[in-house]
Amino acid sequence: MSLRPPELFSRGPAPLARLFFYCALALACIVVDAHYHQLELFRKALNVLLTPFQTLADSPGQALQALGKAWDSQSDLQAENQRLRQQLLEQAPQMQRLQSLQADLHNLNQLLQIRQQQFPAGIIAPITGVARNPFTQKIILGIGANKGLESGSPVLSQEGLVGQVTTVNLFSSEVSLITNKNVVVPLLLARTGLRTLAFGNGEQGTLSLPYVPVGTDIRAGDVLVTSGIDGLYPEGLSVATVLSVQRDPVSAFAQIRCQPDSAVFKHREVLVLNRVQSLNPEHADWEQPDTASAPHSRAVRKGRKP
Amino acid sequence: MAHFSQDPQILHRPATLKRVLTSFFLAFLFMLLPWSGTYLLLRPDVLLLLLLYWSVHEPRLLGGWSAFTLGLLADAADSSVLGIHALGYSLSYALALQYRHRILSFYRLDQALHVLPLILLSQAVTAGVMFFLKTPQPHWIWWLQTPLTTLLWTLLPFWLDRQTTAPADPPRAA
Known part of the structure; x- marks a missing residue:
């Protein structure tokens, strides 16, 4: 004889079934967001919902800051x-x-x-905080789509390249720092003209150059600037300084660690540049340097005067 | 609903939905404060703490959807991959619901020992998913979030309990 009491009231699906349902939904969200990047609109909607809460949570800090400013002596x-x-x-x-x-x-x-290449115009954006996520290196800017920010725009500080705008919300935006694991910056070694790529390590304050052959002339103290060939960052921006070069005879590539130049956490504001060039391959006119038409077409694409 | 979590002599009044929502609202403000650096690594997950507290004490007010929604909101607020917190919160919530009678039969400190694995589970889910996404793990002190949150279980609910404790009935006039 079963000791279970008879179920008098219907209580919907069993708890285990519900758990499976929500876990499957969450896993689906993770895959769609992390792999296919198809939940950006949903994320924006959630962020709009959170904006008043965020404003409220930011207000004590801002009040303290304002108070500090008022106390600055002449x-x-x-x-x-x-x-x-x-x-x-x-x-x-x-x-x-x-x-x-x-x-x-x-x-x-x-x-x-x-x-x-024409140097793009920019807009000054206030830094409102660091993304509250220890797994990523991101900062939050206090302006977003309301000021015409675009995803993919390069972000600069006084000292050098900070990163790239990766998410644009209505009133805020996220900047992935160059130290973020998913960010790659094409570089030029200023001293020798060597072109290479810098990868973020996912930790604050270091970059690595994984694809530099062992025999390359590179040493600590070398200055790295953007090469501009990706059509994303304008050329010549200061990015990093080489910290150490280790040449392991077993490996074909040298182990190179660099320190980013932009001391982003020192500043309250950054400069967000307009995007240099569309990533669309049909606009990539690197093969035919047509001086007469190219600047004009670029200006039209950007909606700016040539 | 009456239960005997702390002192068998004290009857508890059921918490109103308003009280539950207010506590979640305050927890959200706490999570949204401008945390950074070491403070961010050590920020206790008060949202999960409250979710577990209310699922143990007032299981009828919340459902699985509330754990999932809270998780999604936490993901959006922390700009992490959508669904990570939702997964961890859903699992912890389901387990808390399963073992709520057992948890309630203990005193506060012993309860905390039951809550610790639930909070650790949520954090381990986050770490596991980020590992599969090939993201480098944060500094080890990030794992201190779990003991810190558990510590709060022994402190924070005093306020919540006091709010839901019935006052002594005045002697009725015959």
């Missing part, structure tokens, strides 16, 4: 002003030299019929 401000003025004056000769160099480069490029 002498502090004057000292900072003085320092900035000095910095400006120190950088003035470099700026003037840069202008003449740019003119020279332009002339040379015209002689060689090379299409010159």
Whole structure:
């Protein structure tokens, strides 16, 4: 005889069946989001839902910050002003030299019929925080689709390349730092002109260059800048400095560790550049350097004046 | 619903839905604070804690969908892969529901020992999924989240319990 009491009331599916249902749904979400990236719209909707909560949670910190600003003494401000003025004056000769160099480069490029890459315009965005996820290296910006931010735009700080906008919400956006595991940056070794790729390690403060052959001329202290060949980052942005080079005779590639130049956690604001070029292959006109038509078509694509 | 979690002499009033929602609202604000660095690694998962607390004490107010939805919201808030927290929360919630009578029969500290594996399960699910996605694991102190959250089980519910304890009935006039 069964000791189970008779079920008088229907209680829906059994708990185990429900558990299987929700687990299957969650696993489906994980696969669709992580592998197929098809849940971006859903994520945006959830983020819009969370915006008022986020604003409320941010308010105490912002109030403290405002209070701190109000307490800044006049002498502090004057000292900072003085320092900035000095910095400006120190950088003035470099700026003037840069202008003449740019003119020279332009002339040379015209002689060689090379299409010159125009440096894109940008928008200054406030950093509102770090993504609350210890598995990724991301920062959150306080502007999003409301200010016309685009996914894929490069992000800069005073010192160098910070990363790339990867998620654009309505009022905020996420920037994957170059140290993030999924971010790859095409680089140029400034001293020798070597082209290579930098991969994030998934930990703060280091990058690695996995595909540099053992015999390559590279040493600690070398400066790495963006090469600009991916059509994503404009060329010549400072990215990282080589920390150490280990040449293991067993491996065909040297083990190279680099330190990113952008001290992103020091700043409150970053510069988000417009996207340089569409990733669409039909627009990738690298093969035919047509100086007359290419800049115009690019400007039309960007919706900007040439 | 009456139960005897802390002191058999004290009857508990059922918690209202409003109280449950308020506690979740406060927990969400706590999770959304601008955590970073070591503090982020050590941030206790109060959402899961409350989910377990209410599933043990008021199983009729919540359902499996609430664990799943809370998990999705936590994923969106932490900008992680959608579904990770939903999976961990659903599993922990189902187990808490299964063993709620057993958990309730203990005093607070012994209860915490039962809650620890449930919280650890949720964290292990996160770590496991991220491992399969080939994402590097965070610093080991991230695993201290579980004992910290469990510690909160012994502290936080005092407030919640007090809110749901029935006041002594005034002597009725004959």
